[in-house]
Amino acid sequence: MERNETRKAIAKDGLVYGPVHSRRLGLSLGLNICPTARKQCSFDCIYCECGSRPPLLTVTAAEAWPAPLQVEEALAQALRRVQAVDCITFAGNGEPTLHPAFAEIVTRVRRLRDAQAPGLKLVLLSNASGLRQEGVRAALPLIDLPILKLDAGTEETFQQINRPAAPLSLADILDCLKTLSHYFLQSLFVAGRYSNIDEQSVSAWIDRVGELAPQGVQIYSLDRTAPVRGLAPVALETLQSIADRLRARIDIPVSVFASSVQKMKIGNK
Numbered sequence: 424m425e426r427n428e429t430r431k432a433i434a435k436d437g438l439v440y441g442p443v444h445s446r447r448l449g450l451s452l453g454l455n456i457c458p459t460a461r462k463q464c465s466f467d468c469i470y471c472e473c474g475s476r477p478p479l480l481t482v483t484a485a486e487a488w489p490a491p492l493q494v495e496e497a498l499a500q501a502l503r504r505v506q507a508v509d510c511i512t513f514a515g516n517g518e519p520t521l522h523p524a525f526a527e528i529v530t531r532v533r534r535l536r537d538a539q540a541p542g543l544k545l546v547l548l549s550n551a552s553g554l555r556q557e558g559v560r561a562a563l564p565l566i567d568l569p570i571l572k573l574d575a576g577t578e579e580t581f582q583q584i585n586r587p588a589a590p591l592s593l594a595d596i597l598d599c600l601k602t603l604s605h606y607f608l609q610s611l612f613v614a615g616r617y618s619n620i621d622e623q624s625v626s627a628w629i630d631r632v633g634e635l636a637p638q639g640v641q642i643y644s645l646d647r648t649a650p651v652r653g654l655a656p657v658a659l660e661t662l663q664s665i666a667d668r669l670r671a672r673i674d675i676p677v678s679v680f681a682s683s684v685q686k687m688k689i690g691n692k
């Protein structure tokens with residue numbers, strides 16, 4: 424997931440935060456259904472804004488996962504207080520689909536959205552690993568805009584950039600994505616000590632995206648300090664060139680999102 428925002432909790436237990444201006448989503452009300460104490464994710468991406476922690480595939484009762492009713496009540500309270508947001512986004516402190524009751528939460532949130540704020544889009548930022556579970560796959564059609572991560576086209580790059588929990592492989596993620604027809608991909612490109620912008624990585628990524636044929640792709644780079652040292656944001660021109668190559672391969676919308684620093688540079692030209 425990408426969390427390029429300052430998290431300001433507006434509901435009890437930090438379940439709801441924002442609204443935040445997202446590079447990609449407009450004004451977004453964030454919904455964090457992961458425990459707030461520590462990141463809970465099946466990946467440990469080198470650039471993760473939640474910091475670094477060994478990845479996990481299953482969760483334990485020891486961590487405080489919010490109950491579905493608790494999530495619903497917190498969101499209802501937040502929706503009464505905020506106005507003029509564009510979407511409600513499942514994101515937060517890790518991978519939302521790891522929540523043991525993810526499907527029930529999505530059902531409740533969708534029902535609440537329909538009743539209280541029908542104009543808002545429901546967005547999910549996910550690394551797609553949870554789609555291996557039937558319950559998560561079944562809940563996905565309730566999300567208006569699933570945005571799923573694919574930063575790599577080869578196993579080597581996947582392991583280096585996303586550092587998944589064993590034995591998760593890129594093939595597992597691709598198999599999950601192949602079960603879907605309506606979703607967007609989000610891809611973060613990074614330079615420096617570890618990188619996915621060398622020719623082999625980019626061309627393999629383009630091949631994988633071409634095979635998957637998602638509804639669209641969002642391309643961006645680092646916007647915050649990463650937990651792994653020696654990483655650098657990718658120049659906007661390079662991101663544009665990767666997007667152009669993808670557009671030449673497949674006829675889908677490909678959007679490039681500049682970091683806040685890049686936007687400032689453009690603004691100063």
Ligand code: SF4
Pocket residue numbers: 424425464465466467468470471472473516517518549550572
């Ligand atoms: S998928 Fe990567 S960026 Fe998103 S929360 Fe997990 S480790 Fe962080």
